[in-house]
Every structure is written in C-alpha cells, then in structure tokens.
Amino acid sequence: MFLKRLELYGFKTFSQKTEIDFTRGFLAVVGPNGSGKSNLTDAIRFCLGEHSVKAMRATKLEELVFAGSPTRKGAPYAEVTAIFDNSDSVLPLDLAEVAITRRLDASGDSKFFINRTACRLRDIHEMLMGSGVGPGSFSVLGGKEVDMVLSTDPKERRNMLEETAGVNRYKFRKREASRRLEKTAANLTRLYDILRELELQLEESEKQLERYRKYREAQVELKALELELAIQEWSRLQQSIEELRAKLAKAKAQVAELEELSEQARHALEAASLEKRRRDSERERLLAGCAELREKTSVTRANLDSLVKRRNELEHSALNAEARLASADQRMQDCEREFEAVLAALPEAAAELAASKEKLQQARLDREQLPLQGHSPHAQLRQRLAALEKEQHQGLGRRETLRARQEADDERILELIEKRETARKELMEAADESEMDSELVEQLQEAGTLTAQVEAEKKQLEQQLLEVQQQHRELERQRRPLVSKLAELEALLDDGSGLPPAVRAVLQWKDPGMMGLLGQLVKVPNGLEQAFEAALGGHVNDVITRDRRVASNLIDRLKQERIGRVTFWPLDLERMPPPPPQLPDRRGVVGLALELLGYPREIESVLGEMLGRTVIMEDMPTALQLYDRCRGRRPHLVTRQGEYLNPSGALTGGAARQNQSGLLSRRRLLDEARQQLQKQEIELQRCRDREERLLAERTQADQTLQAAREAFRALKGELADLEADGKRRNQDRERLQRGLDKAEEETKMLQQRSQAADLELDELEETLAKLSVKKAELEGQLTQFQEEEARLQTLREELQGRL
Template identity: 30%
Template sequence: MHLKRIELEGFKSFADRTVIQVQRGLTGIVGPNGCGKSNVVDALLWVMGERSAKTLRADSMDDVIFKGAEGRTGTPYAMVEIILSDEEGQVAEPGAEVAVGRRLFRTGESEYLLDGRKAKRKDVKDLLMNTGLGVRSYMVLAQGKIDAVLSANPAERRSVFEEAAGISRYKARKHEAELKLARVAQDLARVEDVYKEVQRAVRTLKYQAGKAQRFMEARDNYREAHVRLSYVDRYRMQVEETALKAQEKELETSIQEIRDRRSHMESRLNQLQEEADTLRQRTDSLRTDSSESRHKTATLEERVRGLDSRVGELENRTQRESERLAGLDEEDRSRVDADGLLQNENAQLAQKTAAIQSSLELADTEFSRIRDAHRATRQQMEELRAGVLKALGERSAQNNQVAEAAHKRSEAQGDLRSFERRQAELQSTKTEASEKLVIAKKEFREASLAAEQAEGRSHQLLQNRDSLRKQTSDAADAYSAAIRSQTEAQTRLTALEAVEQDMQGLPDSVRTTLEKGATGLRGLALDGIEIPAPWDRLLENLLGRLQHALWLDHRDAASQMKGAADCFFPAPRPTSPVHVAGARPLEDLFVGDSEKCRAICARLGEVYCVATAKEARRLADQHPGALFLSECGEMHGAGYARLGMLGDGAEGLLARTNLRQESEKALKKAQEAASSAQHEEGEARQQLENLNEELATLDSTLRKVVAERDRAQTQVEELERRELANLEELKAMEADFSSASELVEAANQVEAEATQLREAAERKRCELNEQLLSAETLSTEQEETLETRRHALQEARLESERHEQRLQHIQGQLETHGRLHKRDKQEGARVRQELETLAQRIRETQAEAEAGRTQLRELLTERGGLDERLAEATTQHERAAGVLASERASVDGGTGRLEDLLGRRQELALGLQRIQMSREEQVRALIEEFQQPLEDLVRSLGIDETENELEDSEYQELSRRVSSLKETLDRMGSVNMEALGELEEREAREQFLSSERSDLTEARANLERTIEDLDARCRERFVDTFEAVQSQFEGIFRRLFRGGRAELGLEADVDPLVAGIDISVRPPGKDLRSIKLLSGGERTLTALALLLAVFRSKPSPFCLLDEVDAALDDANVGRFLDVLDDFVGETQFMVVTHNKLTMARCERLFGVTMRKAGVSLVVAVDLSEIAEAEDGTVSRLGERPEKETALPSDRGVQVPEAAKEIEA
C-alpha cells in the first residue's frame, strides 16, 4: 500500500483546490519559512483523525479553515482527501484504491469520508489500524517528536513499539472487554446486593409467616376463651345486680324512720341556738372594744419610742456635720500655703529653662558642623574603597588569565602526550585488526555459502508445504461438501419417509378408510407404481383427485366401502394403443404392478406423451380420440385443452417415490465421496506433518547458519569500521597535534601579558590603600568628637525636657488647688444651712413625743373597766354553749346513723352502676374487638348457652387462660398478615436472581479469559517486535555514527505489557552515562536510528519527515540519507527540508510558495526527468509550466527557477 495523491481545499493556507501527486521513492517539500510546508503535514494528521488543535498548531479546530487573505474571502469549509493504492490487499481488494477524506464546515459540522461515503472516525481508525498509519503512529517524524522519543520516560516510549507490533487492535478489544467486564462487575455487584437483600427479606418473611401462623392460631383460641369468659361474666353480673336491688329497698325504709326523729330534735336545737347567739354577740362586742383599746395603747407606745429614737439620730447628725465643717476650714488654709510655694518654684524654673534653651541652640549648631565634616570624610573613604576593589578586581582578573593560560598550556601539553600514546596504540590495533579481518572474511564466506544452501532447501520445502496445504484444504472442503450433501440427502429421505408414514397430503376420508381397513382393500392405487420425471408430476396433475384412489381386489369389495371414495380394481387387458408417430403411449412409461397400470390407463383412455406443446396441439388435431401430454404440462385433445399445471403444485405419491429414489442414490454417492475425501485428507495431513517436521529441523539449522553468518558479517563490519575509524582518528590526531602546539605557544604569550597587567594593578591598589588609611584615621577622630558633642546635646535636651515637664506639673497643681478651694467654700455654706435645719427638727420631735405620753396614760385607765365587763359576759356565754352542745350531740348521733345508711345506699347504687357499666363495657369491647355482639359470637363459636355457671376454680382457670393468650398476642406485637403471599413472590425472585448471578459470574469468567488471551497475544507480539527493533537499532546507530554502541532494554522484573523501554547509547570516543548528555545532533541521530529500526521491523506505507535534518551538519545529513536509501524501496518518504544535500537526493520536489499573501501555491518538479532532458519543464499544479534555472547541488541536477525562488 502506498500514497498516490493528496487533495486539499480550504485547509489553512491552501485556499484553492490543490492536488499533490505523490510517487514512490523520496519526495522533497521545500519553500521559505511561513509559506505553508508544514500545513501539508498537518493536513495528513487531520485527515487521519487528529482532534487536538494544539497538535495542528491552532487554537481551535475552526482555525484549519482558510480565513481569507488580501483580495480573497474565507472558504466555507476545509477539505482534505488522500488516495491510497492497496496492491497487497491490506485494507481493500488487492489493487484497489481507498479514499480517506475529512471535511469541516464553518458552522462546526464535521464529517469523515471513505470512498466518498460518509463514515465515522472509528471506521477510519479501524480501517488504518495495524497499517502503521494514524495520528498516534510513527508515520510523521518532526523535530519535536524526534526529541520527544528520547525525552519521554521509558513507559511513554512504548507507544511507538506497540504501534509497530500491531497490538492496537488487541488493546482496543481488550479495552472493550475491560469495559464489558466493568459493566458485568457492576451488574454482578448490583445483583449480589439485590440477591442478598432478597435473601434477607426471605428470611424475614419466613419468620413473619411463621409468626402470622402462630398469631392466627392464638387469636382463634383467644376469641373462643374470651367469648366464653364474657358470657359467664354477664351471667354473674345479672345475679349480683338482683341481690343489690333487694338490699337497696331495705335501706330506704330505715332511712325514712331516722329522718322523722331527726326533724323533732332539730326544732329544740334551733331555740337553744338563738339564746346562745345573743350571749355570743354581747361578748364579741365587749371583746372588740377591749381589743381596740389595747391596739391604740400599743400604737402610742410605739410612736413615743420612735420619736425618742429620731431625736437621738438628729443630734448625732448635727455633731457629724459640725466636725466636717471644721475639717473643710483646715484643708483650705493648708492649700493656700502650698499655692504660695508652687508659684515661687514656677518662677525659678522659668529662668532656668530660658538659659538651657540658649545653650542648646549653640550646641546644636556645633554638632551640625562636625557631622557635615564627618560625612565628607566618609564619602572620600567610600570612593577610595571602590578604587581599591576595582584594583583588586583587575588583579584577580589578570590572575585568572594567568591561571587559565597555564591550565590551557598544561592541557595542551597533556593532549600532546596523549596523542603520542594514542598514535602508538592505534598502529598496534591496526595491525591486529587487519589479521582478524582476513579470518572473519573467510568465516563469512563459508557461512554465506551454507546459508544459501539451507535457504534453497527451505524454499523448496516451503513450496511443497504450500502444495500440501492446498491439497489438504481441498480435501477438507471436499469432505465438508460431501458431509453436507449426505446430510441434505438424509434429511430429504427422512422427510419423505415421514410424509409416507403419516399419509400427509391424503384427504381425511381416504386416510380414515386406510386406517380402519376393509375387506379387499389393498392400499392406494399408485402404491408400487413408478414413472420417470417429469411425467410423474404431470400424471398426478392429470389424475387430479384420482391420484388418491384406493386399490381393491375386485369390484364386489367396493360395495362394502362406507363413504365416498375413488377405487380401482383389476380389469381385463385392453387392446394395445394405436401407434402415433412422434408420440409415446403413457402406458409404456409405467413401471411396477401391471394390473394397476392397466386399470389406470383404462380410466385415462388413450394418452400419449410428446416433447412440446406445439407437437401436442398438432397431434390432437390429427387424432381426435386421444389426449396428448407435453413435458411443459399442456394437454390437448379433441375439443379440449389444459394449459399449465392445475392445483397447488404439491408433490404427490409418484413424485415422492422418485424423490426418495434420487435421495437414496445421492446419499450413497455422498457417503462414498465423504469416505474418499476423508482418506485423502488424512494422507495429505500425514505428509504435511512429516514435511513440517523436516522444515522445523531445517529451520533450526538455518537459524544457526544465518546467526553464524550474521555474526561473521557483523564481525567483518565491526573490524572494517574499526579500521576506518582508526584511519580517521589518525588523520584527526595529526590536526589536533598541530592545534595543541599552537595552543601552547598562545598560552605562554597570554600568560606573560597577564602578568604585566597584574603587577600594574597591584601598584595602583597599594597607593589607594595608603590614602584610605589616612582617611580612616581622620574619620575616627571626627567620630569621637561627634559622639562627645552628640552626648552633651542629648543631656541638654533631656534637662530642658525635665524643666518643661516640672513647669507643666506645677501649673496643673495650681489649677487643681483653685478648683478644690471653690468647691470647699460651697460645701461649707451647705453644711451650716443643714445644721440650722437639724436643730429646728429636734425641737419639734421632742414636743410631739411628750404629747404621746399623755394620751397613753388616759387609754390605760379606760382599758381596765372594759376587761371587767368582758369577763362577766364570757361566763354567761359558756353556760349557754354547754346546754347547746348537749342537745347537738343527740342530733349528731341520729345524723351519723342516717349518714351511714345513706353511704351504704350510695355504695349499693355505685355497685349497680358499676355492674351496668361493666356490662356495657363488655358489649362495646366485644364489638370493637370482634365486630360482633356477644350472642352472635356465642352462636358462631358453638358455645352451649346453658353452661353459664362455673366453679370458682374453673372460672379462675378460664380467666388465666384468656390473660395468657392475650399476653401472647401482645408479645407478638405487629404481625404481617400478608407475609405468606409475599414469601412466595420473594422466593421466586430469589431463584431468578440466583440464575442471573450464575450467568453474570460465567460471563465475568469468560471476559477474564478473553483478557488473559489478549494479554498473551499482545505480550508475544510486543516481545517479537522489541527483539526485531533491538537487533536493527544497533546496526543503524553504528552506520549513522560510524561506530559506537547502542542497545534497548526492558525494565527488569516488570511484565512486558507495561514495562518501560530504556535506551543506552555510546557514541564513538565518548563514555556517556545518560542520553541527556548527548548534543542536539547526536540526539537527532539517535532518535532517527530508533525510529528507522521500528520502520525496518514494521514498515509504514509512507512517512513524512518534517525538518528532521535541521540539527545535522552536512556529514551527518549524508550518512542519514545513505541509511534512508535502504528504506525507499519499501516506504514512501516525504521530506520537508531546507538542506541542499537532502534536496539533491530527492527524486521529486514540491515547492510551496505564496504568490499572493496568505495563499499557498505548490510547484512540482521531477528531478529524474530533468536529468534526461536539458530543456525539461516543470509545471505548477493546475497551471502551465514555468521556466527552469540551475540550482547547485551535490548531484549537479537542474532545479526549476520557481523552486529556487521558493527556497530563497
């Protein structure tokens, strides 16, 4: 498969439709920077399905659509299509072309095209999978990707090897299987959860169902016992109610008698009570007057004591206020004395502060003068220090130059000595390598001869194996075809036998008659008769319903038949049919029972068989008394014609007989063919096994011979390379020796000049140091003076601040004393006013207390007379109260008896009410609990209504049983009465989920086996590819570097499916520990060696190299192109380049330029045609040819003027 052409329209800078015809070999794409060369590379990535705008050097996918330029508007869409020619039939029929396209509209719609039809991106990926093409494949090698191969970590390098190994398809299938496995695992987890939940529910429902069963049994027992107990309780309550009513009637009589006696006693008691009330009112009046007198006396005594206490308090307060007034006068006199002292001190401090301020101003002026002088001195010191540092820098620089020159001289002298030693070693190595090269060449020739012989024999055996494989395949196909034929024939035969056995196709009346049987009945008339095809179907059509006629021994047997039926029986032999030229009597075609044949022919009359309908019509006209039947189904006679087959076309008895015979013959033939094919296949397989064993032996021998040859060839190449490397190294060493000598002389000269400059810098440094020391001494003296003056100035400032603070403090004290003096005057006036008020209040209180004492003496005299009258009244009241109490005791005795009787009657009434309420409660409770009255429950439960009396023991036992059953029901709590029905549903659900879980478990196991199988295949393919790439990598590396070592390695103790790939290289003459230490050109060559090794193991149909030679010099470019020539036969290469050497090697050049700003134009030239014709022309795609001019190159080819302009 190879790339035939690329079509672009509206893609990036390609505004117009551009067709790039790509041929086999090496094609170059040239042009100035920014003209759109890399857009061709982007177009190929885009059409392969690239979805990253960053990879396409764009911000968004809309950027790939032509935006417009000077004089040009933007295009509505971008379109790229590539046409691939598939000669080997990798993705299509051999020799066919495949068109892969992609279109993006400005509206955002995108579509992929396969052969002009819309497709999905996945279809494009699947089509190109394992062909080496794709956005993630190695078909595009750019500078960034070249370096990314080395910069990537070991795990990221796997992608290139995986694409080469062709395991993308398996990884995609594995990914799908893993997704399915994840879904199955999720489904299984959900089913497990639901299954466990259903199991828990089933266990719960089983418990609930058992509980519901026990609940129903206990509930029935409880209902029966409770109803029986209620029935007995009702009878007992009726008996108790009757007894209580009798007792209530007796109590009513006793209560009436007691009420009559009580009425008489209450009249007497009322009279006595009136007398007692009169005495009590008199006593109460006297007692009230005495109480009021005592209260007034106590009040006056309390008031007198209060007034005496108030007088004492007022006298104490008067004394305290007098003392406070004397204290205020004393404080005021002390404060006046202190104010005088503070004013004297204030005047003295003001004089001192003025003197200190004058001295402070003089000291501040002197301090500023000294500080300015010190600053000037410090500035001079800084300038001197800078000069010293500069001189030191110059001296250090010259010292470094002296040291560097000495170091270079030492290195150069060491190199000279190393060159001499290495030259001697190379001479010795050259002699030894020449001897080994002669021996290695001889071994290589012997190994090559043995390999050619083994390869010839292997080729012959492979041809024989292919022939045997074809023979085996043909035999297997023949055996399969024979088995299919045998199966088909056996199936047909079985079906026909089943039809005959079941009498299918016969009318029901005929089938019934045959099943019942009759005297003289011998089956169907057509049994035992045969007629060749196609006359069997034609005869059946002619007979119509007569084909189902019965055969009887004689005519009399027909009279015994029941029901309607057609019958044949033996008839006299008829006369022979008349001979008709060109026709054959139907009778002559019959084979079988002659009597049946004669009877049928007698019924049909003269019937003749002819070949065509035309012949039948002709003979019918000539012989009016006969019928003529043609092979096409038409029948003609005198005044009658049947055109075509009538009826449903089903096979009758005659046709089935012929089919059965044909099926038996076909079955026998197929069995013989199957046996023969099986025998031939077995012989071919045995021969193939023998040949495979011989091939295996020969292959082992061939591998050993080829390995020996390769080893010898590698040894020869290595020795030749070493010899060539030694020669080159000797030549390079001579130039290096001369260069080293010149370096020694130059280093000596530089060292002398640097020494002189260093001495001058040292002298300058010493002069500046002396000036710096003088300046430092002066600065030290100025600093000491400045510090003394600064200290004195600070002391003066502190003294001034202390005086100012003291002045402020004295002024504050004076102000405070003034405020206190004013306050004390106000307080003294207030206290004197308060003393006068207190003296007046004391006099008033003493007068009021004396008046209270006089009134108290008068009240005490009056209270003595009231106490005597109260004692006399109290004695009379007590005598009347005694008589009243005696009479009341008699009444209370009768009242107590009456209350006892009333209480007992109340108890009886309560008992009756309790019985009635209990009976009503019993009825309500039974209706609420059982939804039926007691009588209905007794009848429904079959309880004997006469058994309403129970012994106490039996009643207690029944009551305990009811309580026990009630407690049992209460302990059960809520009961799910639907548990039985739910249990059946959940058990069915549990069985279904168990089946689902088994299916999912089996599916998971199948997916895991599939993933393991895919891993095994991927592992095997990856390891094979890795070994193939590894074997090629070192050889290509050695060719690019002309020596050195390179190897690939998998991470140790890691599965090859995920193991990273390490790269270890060692260019000739270097001992590098890491590929990160390689130069830019070495990194490019190493990456190219790796990618070309991948190409060698799994070639891609075409490859684009985007300025991969930019980091290489001309020598490395030449070696790279030499290696690339080995690949051109298998792979198309398109190179985007600016290198003249690369252009010269290309067989065809495409120049990309911009005649109009922003619009790319492609110019094509075939260098092979230019070499043949001096005046050859080159045409721009879609336009007329342009003029050519010569472009210098290594091959001296003529390059078009347009291409030269583009490159310029």
C-alpha cells in the first residue's frame, strides 16, 4: 500500500484544484521557502483526521481554508483527497484504490468520505489501524518532529513501533472486546436481579394470570354476545333498508307517473292555448271585417239615398219635360192653324210683304241682338244649378256617409268600451288569481322552509344520536375495564390475596364473634393510605373479636392446624387511652391520626392503643423540624408518603415495590372503582335515556318530515298546476292587455275620427245651408230667366212667324 495521488482544493495556499501523483519508491519535493512544501504534509495529516490544529501550523481550523488574495477569490471550503493503492489488500476493503476525503467548511465543520461515501472519522481510524498510517503513527513527520521521535521515552517509542507494526489494531479490538464483556456482565447482573424480583412476584403473577384468564374468557363471551347483538342489529337495519328501498322505488315510480301525467297535461294545455290564440286571432280578423263591411254598408247606403233622390229629381224633370212637350205640341197645332189662316191671308200678306221686308230686316237685326239658344243666361244658370245640385247631393251623400260611419264608430266605441271593461275585469280576476298564486307560493316557501327546518332538526337529532351512541359505546368501553378492575379487587379482598395465610384462614372460618380485620373496619381519607399503612404497619392484618373467648378459641385452632400466627384484639379487655401528643405548633401537620381516621365506636380503644400518639405530617423535612421542636415525650410522626419517624429518632422510608399495595390502598382502589363504576352507570343510564329520547324525537321528526314532505309535494303539485294556469293566464293577460291596448288605441282613433267627422259634418251642414241659399237664389234667377226666355221665345216665334 502506498500513497498514489493527492488532490487538493482550497487548502491553505492551494486555491485551485491541484493533483499530485506519487510513484513507488523514494520521492523528494524541493523548492524555496514559502512555496508550500510543508502544506503537502499538512494536507496529508488533515486528510487522515488530524485533530491538532497546531500540528498543521494553524491556530484554528477556519485558517486552513484559502481566504483569498488581492488577485484571487477565496475558496468556499477546503477539501483534500488521499488516494491509496490497495492492490496488496492492506486496507480491509476489497478495492484496488481507496480514496479518503475530508472537507472543511468555512464554519469549521468537517465531513469525511471513503470513496465518496460519507462516513465517520472513527470508520477511517478503524480502517487505517495496522496499516502504518493510522492515528498515533509517525508516517507523517515534520522537521521538528524527527528530533522529538529520537528523544522520546521508551514507552512512547514502543507505541510508535507497535503502530508501525500494526499491533494497535489488535489492542483496539481487545479493548473493545473487554468493554463489551464488561457491559455484558453488567447486563447479566441486572438480569439476575430482575429474575429474583420476578421469582418473588411469580406467585402473585400466577394468581393475576388466573384472574386474567377468567377475564379473557369473559371478554370472549362478551365479544360473542356483542357480535350476536351486532348481527341482530345489522339484520334489523338491513330489513329496514330493504323496506326503505321498496318505499323509495314505489315513490320514484309514483313521481315518474306524476311527471308523465304532468307532461301530458302540459302538452294538452299548450295545444289548448295555441287553439285559443288561433281562434282569438280569427275572431279579431272577423270583427275587423265586420267593421269594414259596416263602413262600406254605410257608404253604400248614403250613395243609394243620393241616387234615389237623383232618380226622383230626374223623374220630376222628365214629367216637366213631358209637360213642356205637350205644351209644344199644342203650340204646334196652334201654329198650324195659324199657318192655315196665314195661307188664307197670303194675298193680303203679299201686299204687306214689301213693307214687311223692311221690318224683317229690322227684325233680323233685332234677332241677332237676342242671345242664342244654349248660350243664354238661362242655360248657364241651369248648368250652375245642376252643378250646385250635384255638389249638394255629394255633400248630402258625404253627410250620410259620415253619419253612418259615426254611428258605426259609436257602436264600435261602445263595443270596445264593453270589451275593455270585460278585459279589465278579467285582468282583475287574473291579478286576484296571481295574488292567490303568490299566497300559494308563500305557503310553498313556508312548507319548504318547514321541511328544511325539520330536515335540519332531523340531521341534528341524528348527529346528536350518533354522538350519544358513540358516547354510549365509549362509556361501555370504559365500563368494561372498570368492571374487570372491580371484580379483580373484590376477588382480591374476598379470597384474601396478599394476606398472610393464617389471617386468610381465620377469615375463611367466619366465626360469629369475629368483627373482621382492622384494615377492613377503618376508613382512611383519600391520599393518606400510605401514611396509615406505615402508621399501622402489621396491625392492618390484626383481627378484632368481640371478646377474649373468641380470640382464645381461634388461637387454639391455629395451633391445632399449624397454620401460623395472628394477632387478635378482644374488645372486652379494658384499655386506658393514651394521652394525646403535645405539639408546640401545627406547622406542617396534616392532623392527628385518630382525628383523620373513620372507624366504628367499638374499636376506638384499640385504635387508641395503636394510633393514639401518631401525627400525620406533610413530608419528612417538616416532620424532622417538629421532632426538634418537641420536648419531653415525642409523638410518632408519619408523612403522606409513608415515611416513619419513631420517637426514638429512627427513620423508616424508601420506595415500595411496583404494583405492591396494602389492604388500605386496595380498599381505596375498590371504593374508587365502585364510585367510578357508579358514575359510569349513571352516565350510561343518562346516555340510554337521552338515546331513547332522541330516538323518540327522531321518530317524531320523521313523522313530521313525512307530513311536511307530503304537504310540500301537494303544494308543489298545486303550484305546478297553478304555474301552468299562470302561464295560460299570463298569455291570456298579455292577450287581454294587447287587446285592451289595441281597444284603447282604436277607441282613441275612433274618437278622433268622430271628432273629425263632427267637424266635417258641421262644415257640411254649413256648406249645405250655403248651397241651399245659393240654390234658392239660382232657382229665383232661373225662374226670372225662364220667364224672360219664354218672352223671348214668344218674340222669336213671332219673328219667325213673320219671317
């Protein structure tokens, strides 16, 4: 084995990673002072676990880390790795090369590695022992250490040689083996002590084991009963679950059926609503057609009246024309007769012809000055009169049309007002129904709130019931060890376990003159059992008898059966009560033993003999102080922990064995167990009562919830029906509102048209009055012109006749 390579980083002057290879044989490192030659030996020592900082020429480990220079940055840590050639297996590792690494942080903490695996410094020392480079060897020596080796004493030189020869490894193993042997011997001693202690407790442990076996049998039987009870409960719950599942399936089927019926009713309602809307639109269209027909009928009626009047006027004109024609025929006949007369008078006329030519010329001039037929004022008046009559007839027709339309509008207005009132009534009824719907919604919300409250109360009751059941199970779980502990303690007291065999035998005889053990007759305050057990000592197992005869008989029987010895206290013997102890003060005093103890009045004299001068103290220091303050006859002093100070000054104390208790402690434990069990029984009974009350309340809540859910479902069904009716009513209300708005608009339009018609009628009446006046004037002028025309016609005819 030899050092093969050395790797350095951050160690002293090696700021950068540096690797130095070593070969077999002699190797010298030369250089000027301060070049770092000694740092190599320090690095090897550092890597091999050198503790002495002084040996590495430093004052503290942090100085071994390169701190930096003006041109180079300091290193975060110092690390040195020494790689050894282990081809000859000197080191106890199956490797050809072994790398030992030590890393030093800037904080001074070191970490060690073997082949880059973290390890302890102890592991490195154990590995290097016997190799010649282990701790205490002189494989690495400084310049001054050579003289020290040469001048050292023979003992240290021997250690060096042993380390070099590899003897220290075996010495270290020997020391380790000796240390382990010593530790094993101590453990064996301890085991012997434990074995002796266990042998002393073996008899009591066997009894406890027997009781434990009985307890385990009872536990097994209890678990079997609980399992059977749980199975019965599980069967009942399964049956309830099946019933609830059947009810749930039935309820789901009913819900599905009701939903299907509701869907069918909704479709039917929608179809009926569509049919009603179609019929309403058809009715509105027919009403609009009727109104249009009424208006056309009124116009036609007015035109018909105008035509009738025109026909009457034409008939009247025809009659007048016929009359004038008859008059013209008559005149024609007269003219013919006159013509005949003229022919008769022609000769006379020839004479007058010449004279008449001049008159004719004059007449022609006069005739030319007369207006032409058709261009006379009479014809113009007739034309104006005809136009005026036509205009009058048109005005009358328009007036009749307006009156007819106004009557129709009035009827329509009345119809619209009636329809509007009907719509308003229906809207009011719909509003009332909406209020009823709102009341139903409020009732549904109240029912939902009530259902939610009942469900919340039920959940709360179930949670409380679950908590009570858990509490019940917890109390049962706590009760079982109490029952077992109570049975164990009662068994201990009944069979006399822990009592001397002679006392146990006397108690089994059950002599009527025997009152019992002293420890069974007294009642010790809580916390003072150890004190009274120390004060009474072996008297706890003394037997109290009613007289000396019973005590003598029992002693004779003990002698005959060779059972043992027992101390008896006959009550018929006279005993002088000892004077009470005289205490200088009561500092640290709990009380006098007789004043603290509870006991029957019959055994007061016996207890006076035993505890008449016993004082219970808080602790031993206060007892010692009271002992020093007392003068004369000192009392017996006993502390709470059972330490005893005799009047002679003898001290008794120490620690009792574990799980070892006297009769008084067992009685206290028995009383405490009984009290705890009684409390548990009371708590269990309260828990059972509360569980029964919660079950009753849950049943009541289930009934209430069922009723509330049924009421909620009923209200929900009614609300669904009402919602369908509400949708229909909303549609009807919207339709009515639209119809009402349309009626309002139509009424306003009709009223405006009626007002316009009234204005137009007034204008027509005024125009017709003016036309009547103008017609009268024209008719007067026509009459005058007719008369003038008749005169002119006569004159024309005369002139024509003359011609």
